[in-house]
Amino acid sequence: MEITDVAVVGRDIPLADDFPVSYEDHRTTDHVFVRLHTDDGTTGDGEGTALPWFTGETTRSMVAFLDDWLVPRIEGSTVEDATRELATFGSDFPHNAGGKAAVELALLDLQSKRAGVPLWELLGVRHRETVPCVYPVPGLSPERAREVAESGVDAGYRRFKIKATGDIPPDVARIDAVLDQLPADATARVDANTGWETYPRAKRAITAIADTAKIEYFEQPVAPDRPEDLQKLWEDTGIPVYADEFVHAPGDVERIGREGLARGCHLKLAKTGSLRTMADMARIADRYRLNATAVSAFGTSLEATAILHLAAVIPAIPAACELDPTLLADDPTDDPLVVGPETPVPDGPGIGVSLDDSLFE
Template identity: 90%
Template sequence: MEITDVDVVGRDIPLADDFPVSYEDHLTTDHAFVRLHTDDGVTGYGEGTALPWFTGETTRSMVAFLDDWLVPRIEGATLDDAARELATFGSDFPHNAGGKAAVELAILDLQGKRAGVPLWELLGVRHRETVPCVYPVPGLSPERAREVTETGIEAGYRRFKIKATGDVSADVARIDAVLDQLPPDATARVDANTGWESYPKAKAAIGAISDRSKIEYFEQPVAPDRPEDLLKLWEDTGIPVYADELVHTPSDVELIGRKGLTRGCHLKLAKTGSLRIMADMARTANRHRLNATAVSAFGTSLEASAILHLAAVIPAIPLACELDPALLAEDPTDEPLVVGPETPVPDGPGIGVELDDDLFE
């Protein structure tokens, strides 16, 4: 199987609604899409989703990286040679996680289709056929946060994620409003995206929350250059802490596990650039008895489906993973993924979701 043509397109996709976080009032997301044609008529699709505040990438930089560096290396190559070239080049060439992820997903999609197996079979041993998912609550006013939470409750969700923005008083009011809304069997995790900055500020925010009994964990409450603060918050509050912005590579997971800094970590393609490496990171986390949360950060149904395959092979996950292409106003796929409290892992060959070819016209 030889790759005869490579198509690349970038797209800034607006969000369906406001999604304030600690970095900004998020309005659009950055995407690069890849389509690989082969000489036997099989097509593979990939997506890179950038998080500029994590890695500095944007839609335009991902497309430029792909056009200038990766496409010339894989076009005209056999599928196996392209996979080897990507692995070698990816380890030698720094950064550009989104662009690398787009090509790797397209290659994995082709490999799965060639073998007639779902993507998870290429990543490891399946541990689950459905993946529990969390319902997101952006950094909104307490009143709007209650409305969003009620929508999730009515849809059957019992696991929620509350965004904090760094304004402690506003964050506490929002967190209290959501927690008060939850039924007895529900929990919520709180994601500050480093917005609480340091131990004193984070400790004050946590201490101001009225009822912490329904909090599953706090995600990256402090800056990534303060890893010891994560452990101190966990020890002093008794509530688990997870790392996100701190975790980009397998060595980051190894460091957290060796030092026992957190209860778990978040794995994202936008940071790591490789689904295969993310699977290795999950196995490393398991060796250190860490949970690993698989996350699709504003990905379309294509990336979200790939993350479902990853979640299927993660040995230990917490109560829910995070993926919701419904956050996007546009989902340029042939069959948008329906996410619910328990979401089935696609069972067709490859990723199981394809891009709308009109995207490339």
């Protein structure tokens, strides 16, 4: 099977609603989409979603990287040669996770379609047929955050994620408001996106929360260059702490497990640039008895479904994973993923979601 054409499209997609986080009042997301055409008429679709504050990438930089560097290396080659070229070039050429991820997903889509199997079969052994998911609560005012949480409860969710913005008094008020709204069988994880910065500030925020009984864990409350603070917060508060911004590669998971820095870690395609690498990181986490949370960070239904396949093969996940394409105002796919408290993993060939043809016109 030879790749006869590679189509690349970049798009900034607005969010469906305001989504304040510690970095900014988030309003748009950065995406690059790839479609591989082969000589037998098969197509493979891929997506790269950038998180500029994590990797420095943007829509325009992802498109330029693909057009100038990666597409010329795979166009006209077989799928097998393109896969090898991506692995070699990806290790030699640093960064650019979004562009690499888009091409790898498109190749995986092609390979699993050709084999007639769902994507998860190329990633590992399936541990679950459905994936539990959380309901996100942005860094809004306590009143609005409570309303968002109430919508999630009404939809049947019992696992929530509350964003903190780094401003401790409003963060605590928001967390208290949401926790008070949740039923007795519900839990929430709190994501500060490094916004509490240091151990003293994070400890002050955590101890100010009225009732932490429903808190599942705190996600990266401190700066990524302070991994020891994660461990100290976990030890001193008794509440699990997970690493996110600290985790970009398998070696980071190894360090967390070896040094006991956190209870778990977050795996994102925008950081690693490879779904296969994420599967390897999940297996490393399992060796150290760490949980691994699979996350689609503002991806469309294409990326979110790929992460769903990954979540199916992760040995140990926490209470729920994170994927919600409805956060976007536009989802340019042919069959948008419907996410619920328990989301089924597709069992057809490939990723199971294709990009809309109009995207490439």
